[in-house]
Amino acid sequence: MKPMTVTLAQLDFTVGAVQRNTDLIVTTIGKYSDSDIVVFPELAITGYPPEDLLFREDLEALVEQALTRIAEAAQLNIAVVGHPQRVGNELYNSVSVLHRGKCLTRYHKQRLPQYGVFDEQRYFIPGHENGIFEWQGHRIGLLVCEDLWHREPLHRLQAERVDFVLSLNASPYEIDKHQQRLHILQQRVSETQLPIIYVNNCGGQDELVFDGHSLVMDGQGQLIAELPHCQPLCAQVHVDATGKFTAGAEFSAYSLDTLEAAYQALILAVRDYVTKNGFQGITLGLSGGIDSALTLAIAVDALGADKCHAIMMPFRYTSQMSQDDAREQAARMGVSYDVVAIEPMYEAFIGQLAPMFAGKPADTTEENLQARIRGTLLMAVSNKNRSLVLTTGNKSELAVGYCTLYGDMNGGFAPLKDVPKTLVFELARYRNREHEVIPNRVITRPPSAELAPDQKDQDSLPPYEDLDKILTLYVEQDWSPTAIIDCGFNAADVLRVVRLVDINEYKRRQGAIGPKITSRNFSKDRRYPITNHFRYELERQVQARGSYEKN
């Protein structure tokens, strides 16, 4: 074996941008012409996940042209690149090894995930053959993402006596997901003693954030090098004549705590959504509460203060503290800030509705009306300025429906959609760790929607610490209400929370997308019917146990 250099191209590919993705691949191949091999992520040519674009023949034709271009560009080195590949009537999730106008080897992914956010069996059929090529005397195996989460594909490469493995990935971020990846890689290496070069995608695509963390693990399970979290970049690794790996200078030592990682993932998600969709900037409603405060901080960190516009929309129930804190936060962050009172619109609506509402008591209708006037104002500003409205609700609210459809739910992207309220508090404190960007009072005051006099979230919900625990068990882990009650939670609380989650599916279905950061988000990860009578069964069960007392 001769010494060899491999480049890990942890780059940000855009779904559908075949030509621009190919430009990026070709440029990278040129830039790393001193590398023997440049490895790109899974489906780099189309971006991941292309979803139903994969049914388009015009996409296929462009991918064919891209492969030709890349193969021609790889004169001094080898390009290993992921792309969809049709063979007869069958579509595969493939990897091509390209060099001097030729495809040296083509590999088809064997394990197609069809769980969580993944839908690969809708498009692809599984391959059944190993992917192996030889270069400079090294025998190199190929795997794609999910392949490595199963024993067999790597074991079959081991049986074919490969020296190391290139793994091409589009693995989305979730909290502590990278620890899972390291664990799996270590397990596979301990089974096979095969070194693995793992290259991951890096960028935001709708509700997914690909967090990078590309890495090299040697045959003893030692982490030789790791690329950073949520930063698109390339780095080189060297293999000597004995098969020993050494990291290039571009790899930097780096560690990251959970909050920092989550915060950076949210920033990348917002930045990529806004820029890839061509918006000039963002607009949001700044209420003086913690959700909009954190959302604005993320937006400013993602886009810069000059791209962010905050609007406070006070009404008779808005406290002076909220107005002061919103203004103060906008000033500290340096964003443009407007105040638009909603009183005249509210009075106009109430006046026009009066004949139809005669004799009927006030209820949540009037609360929702305030939220909808605010939502309409934000959309008017967005339409006029071509900016994106960020909606500021968190996962706990969205779970129990404490949000108004066509009101505060208005917006094209929801940065906190998958952030439970307790984590909102932690992230706000994390963001304030060096400077108090978010006025401290915003974090410490009791949360309120301020849609009625002296309203507090906790008047009608269990404390957020309990709520979030119940929600995690029910939403993310499929626990039954009775099992949650048996954990020690108040039966009436559990039943109320579960009922609220179930009956609010219709709201979530019309909500904006937002970045997944937990093990199960409300969207691709959790696909519930709207018409769903299972909740009646649950209520009956709990009542039958006699442990239910309505409070």
Add this chain to the structure above:
Amino acid sequence: MKPMTVTLAQLDFTVGAVQRNTDLIVTTIGKYSDSDIVVFPELAITGYPPEDLLFREDLEALVEQALTRIAEAAQLNIAVVGHPQRVGNELYNSVSVLHRGKCLTRYHKQRLPQYGVFDEQRYFIPGHENGIFEWQGHRIGLLVCEDLWHREPLHRLQAERVDFVLSLNASPYEIDKHQQRLHILQQRVSETQLPIIYVNNCGGQDELVFDGHSLVMDGQGQLIAELPHCQPLCAQVHVDATGKFTAGAEFSAYSLDTLEAAYQALILAVRDYVTKNGFQGITLGLSGGIDSALTLAIAVDALGADKCHAIMMPFRYTSQMSQDDAREQAARMGVSYDVVAIEPMYEAFIGQLAPMFAGKPADTTEENLQARIRGTLLMAVSNKNRSLVLTTGNKSELAVGYCTLYGDMNGGFAPLKDVPKTLVFELARYRNREHEVIPNRVITRPPSAELAPDQKDQDSLPPYEDLDKILTLYVEQDWSPTAIIDCGFNAADVLRVVRLVDINEYKRRQGAIGPKITSRNFSKDRRYPITNHFRYELERQVQARGSYEKN
């Protein structure tokens, strides 16, 4: 073989209502105690599709109890019923043959659809064994839905010398789908000479309508009997000692044209969505245009006039004709009708936005504002009266984004979501075939959103006849823009339509669900990324051909 009677139970099961579905099954078994066998649809116990409820252990436990109850109830006859079944770690889409407390046979569906609206491989693994049982000397095979759309499963039953086959289905309606079903059944019978008793689900579940059409086909491919379209009911078929099938008296001769079938499917969808979700009735905005006119007609036919409330919300651009026609239609249909002018709210918004909008010309912002004020009014009425808002947009509008998010898109259910505009016209004329329920002028006037002076839809879109053809090719059949242009459509039109479809994915993602009636709806059937740069590739391609002239 002894003579035998089989009941086809084409009933309406509700997703998640395990206990109530089981009550319906047990009652039906009792009512048809003179039948030898009562056959229910696919996954009858849970309803179809249960989606991620299938991950719930508490659902599994209830299904187990249901199977015990049904087996005990089937003392005088045999119940053949579909349900999810866990075996170890694997979940199957199964059928149990139950009698006197026992399960005589259990069959696991072999072909799991993972295309179109179907996601069965997310939940189930395929079975590999035949399902066969014997009764009264007849050897009877079992199949579930998709099994029959492939050759092998029926051919394997033939090899096992069964006398006939029971096929349990949850096959959703689309236009002319039943002709496809008959074609496939005839093909299978001609291959195997095996008679088939085909039982389909019947009811609305979110965006799917199961249209019934259960049937019996003999070994010569003759249609012995067919149950009606979109009507839940049971009927008996008799098999004599020679294996000859005869229909019971409950089967009625029946035929249906395409428009009638589509109209009835929409009625069933609306009725089931409203009643299964417990709404008191519906509210909609009646604009004097054809979409809201047809939507109201469907709602009245589905629920009765007393459950429907129409609101006209005029503004300065609303023509007198629209106001007259809306009032006239409400009177003809006998629904409650209110008029709420939006001028005061519009003035209030414009007044409050004036400082921020200073110096900026009027644009679509002001048009959207009108739609959002109307949407907010409808939601206020809905909140106060606990009625469901029906949103009235059609498929062509939704495709090109000629609708306002958080405005006229507001609503929980969209009856015309999958109805192209040209079909809206046909259905309106169909509904008027006996009485002029929809004032004729509503059908014949040029469509307008009336959001600006003298605005007409066709000012900025190709004629609807062309638009719908382009949309069908692009949206439902995945044609490339260049291929559509090559069909003879104006290149600039095609490019504009395709671009509008692509950039409006974000709107559709936040839109209400509505019944699928075409071969591909905008929801489960068509899963497109929001962030999608493929459109730039398309534009480049068309421009490269030099056939693009901006008009």
